[in-house]
Amino acid sequence: MFFLASMSPFQAFLAVGGVVLTSLYLYRRQISWQLSQRIVSALKSDSTSRKRDSSWITAFFCHFERKLNNLIFERDSYISTLDALKEAVIRTDAHGKIVAVNQACTQLFNCEESSLIGADYDLCQRAIEAPEDHVDFADILEKLNQYERRQKHYKSIFHVDMNNAVLAIERQVSPIYDKYQTFIGTAVVLRDVTKAEKLRQRLRFQANHDNVTRLFNRYKFDQRLTDAWHDAIDNDLQHGLLQIDMDRFKLINDNAGHAAGDQLLRDVAGVIRQSVRDTDVCARTGGDEFAVLLYDVDVESVQTIMNKLNTELKLLPFSYAGQVFEIGASIGATLITSSSPPLTELKRQADAACFIAKNNGINGNQLFSQNDDQLMSLQQEPRWAARIHKALENDGFSLFYQAIHALDSDQEQKQHIEILLRLRSGEQLLSPNVFLPAVERFRLTDKVDFWVVSRTFEWFQQYPELWHKQVIAINLSGDSITNEGFISKVLACHQQYQFPADAICFEITETAAIGDMQKARQMVDRLREVGFNIALDDFGKGFSTFSYLKSLPAQYIKIDGSYVEEILTSESDHSIVKAIATMAKTMEMKTIAEFVQNQDTINVLNELGVDFVQGYGIATPKPLANYKEHYHIH
Incomplete structure (x- = not known):
């Protein structure tokens, strides 16, 4: 200068x-x-x-x-x-002409800045998919030029086809005013939210669908079922509800592994989808349970679809790692009409029908009927659940016992009994066959089991003279033996008393142990560390019996009664019992035969090497409170 x-x-x-x-x-x-x-x-x-x-x-x-x-x-x-901003920023004038852009904008549009300056902003016209509340940019400009209709921001997400790729774009349009509050243009911010939108879509899908089968989950199915129920009542229509419970799924899942189980679930889901109409709703509602909602059907159509499903599932070829498995499913159905009960009762109807189908044999079906006494009884099980809760709170159960006799009394000096349960109903005593299905269905088994354990411990503590002369067998359900909290409660309860732990023998069913072998083994080990004995109940009833036996450190094997009842006339039953008794002695385990009815059966079992016998031919159940009188306790 x-x-x-x-x-x-x-x-x-x-x-x-x-x-x-x-x-x-x-x-x-x-x-x-x-x-x-x-x-x-x-x-x-x-x-x-x-x-x-x-x-x-x-x-x-x-x-x-x-x-x-x-x-x-x-x-x-x-x-x-x-x-420096990752978002694309565009400045337009009041007429929608682009006057300035940043680098992110040129990268998004894949063009030079000069080709954008002065052009009309028309990204919204490129939208190939937009939500219902999406507002076109031209409409935004019109609103912003009308003072009384202005707002601070216009925000929406829509999909555009850009650079041969479909992107999810979040657009926010903000008005720009001069110092006289005159509208002079807009600031448009564009964000590529494709990844976030895909994540949101995946989360929405996962919230409504089962990850394995890609069918609706229970939450979404219940929504559709509710709508169908209202539709039937409001418009006098008739729909159908199916409950499908797979047969043998646990066997396949345990033997072939979870990968095979998942593949089977996908195959079954495919069969179900192909067997119904596109308008019907299919869902996986539990581990091996499916549900189908059939719209606008009659009784014949429902029965036809159930038969078709049973046929297709039976013919479904499923093999894994060289193993071939037979597939089937038990199906229960009920109709949804203008006179249908509330949804909770409606689902109980389908559940009760499915339960009957399964009890009648694998791969069958059953349609609910108000005239079927057995179905109506099953539908009342929730009321049984309420009674069971009340019995637990008010000691409404009674303990019984049944004697177990040793065939070689010289070697076995201790007396054995099994604790049985009854439910008091007025002057009557109900057997477990009446209330146990409700206990299992409503997952009350651990509560009932602990009531039995705690009351038995309390009773046994009163008779020190029996502590070294008695073995008391107590049944535990599969839910209990795999429940860490339950086992901890049992161990804590025993610490309150002085009797030796080896006077108690916990019986677990073989099928319950197979259900979760690893967890069952852990819980059994905890019980055995204290000194409790273990018996494997209903042995031979389940699958893979002999291979799983070596995994559980049991002292007793209770041979399933179905093999004992016909042992006098059935060569196969005779051979099975003999094989179990021989194997048990090899593994230093004692055997107990159930359902023994007569002396001839006792003689055969004694020849086969069975150690103990139990059944109505030996002794009938008696109240535990009277045990002192029968065995002369002083």
Whole structure:
């Protein structure tokens, strides 16, 4: 700037004029309006002065240069800030023309900035999928130009086809006003939310679908079932509800592994989908349970679909790792009509029908009928559950016992009994066959089991003279033997008493142990560490018996009664009992034969090497409270 001092006044005037023009140009570019005003004002005052002070001009231009550099720095800072954002930012005028963009915008559109400046913003017209509340950009401009309809932001997510890829774009349009609150344009922020939208879609899918079969889950199915129930009542229509319970799934899952179990579930889901209409609703509602909602059907249609499902599932070829498995399912159904009961009762009807189908044999079906006494009885099981809760709270159960006799009394000096349970109902005592299905269905087994254990312990503590002469067998369900909390409660309960733990023998069913072998083994080990004995009940009834036997450290094997009842006439039953007795002796285990009815059976069992016998031919159940009288306890 020092060269201006040597200029003539005319040359200085031309230089100042050039600066003025430059400043005006910058003003048009919205960069330095205030600076141009200051220069014009300064020139006006200079024009009236006769004296040209070169030092003033030098100082003026130094100040001008600093201001200009500051403005350029601020502008570059703003541009750098916008370019640093990952979101695409677009500035439009009041007519929707693009006047400025950042680098993220050019990358999103895959084009140069020059091709966007001055163009109409039309990204919304490229939307290939948009929500119902999506507002077109032209409509936004129209609203923003109408003062009474303005709002601060317009935000939506829609899908666009961009660069041969479908992207999910979140768009936020914000109005820009001048100091007079005149609308002069918009700031549009675009975010590529494709990954986040895919995650949201996946979470929405997982919230409503089963991950293995891709069918609806219980939550979504219950929603559709509720709608169908209202539809039947409001419009006098008839729909069908099927409950499908797979047969042998646990066997396959345990023997072939969870991968095979999952593949079987997918195959079964495919059969179900193909056997019903596209408009019907299919769901996986539990581990091996499915449900189907059939719209607008009659009784014949429901029965036809159930028969078709049974046929298709029976013919389903399923093999895994060289093993071939036979598939089947038990199906229960009920109709949804204008006179149907509430949904809870409706589902109990389908559940009761499915239960009857399973009891009648594998791969069968049953339609619920109000005229079927057995179905109506099963439907009443929730009321049984309430009675059982009340019995647990008020000691409404009674303990019975049944004697177990040793065939070689010289080697076995201790007396053995098994604790049995009865439910008091007025003057009657109900056997477990009446209330146990409700106990199992409503998962009350651990509560009932602990009631039996705690009351037996309390009774046994009263007779120290029996502590070393008696072995008391107590049944535990599969839910109990795999329940860590239950086992902990049993151990804590025993610590309150002084009798030896080896006077107690816990019986667990073989099928319950197979259900979760690893957990059962852990819980059995905890019981044995204290000194409790273990008996494997109903031995031979389940699958893979002999291979699983070596996994459980049991002291007793109770041979399933189905083999004992016909042992006098069935060669196969005779051979099975003999094999079990021989194997037990090899493994240093004692055997107990159930359902013994007569002396001839006792003689055969004795010849086969069975150690103990139990059944109505030996002794009938008696109240535990009277045990003192029968065994002369002093």
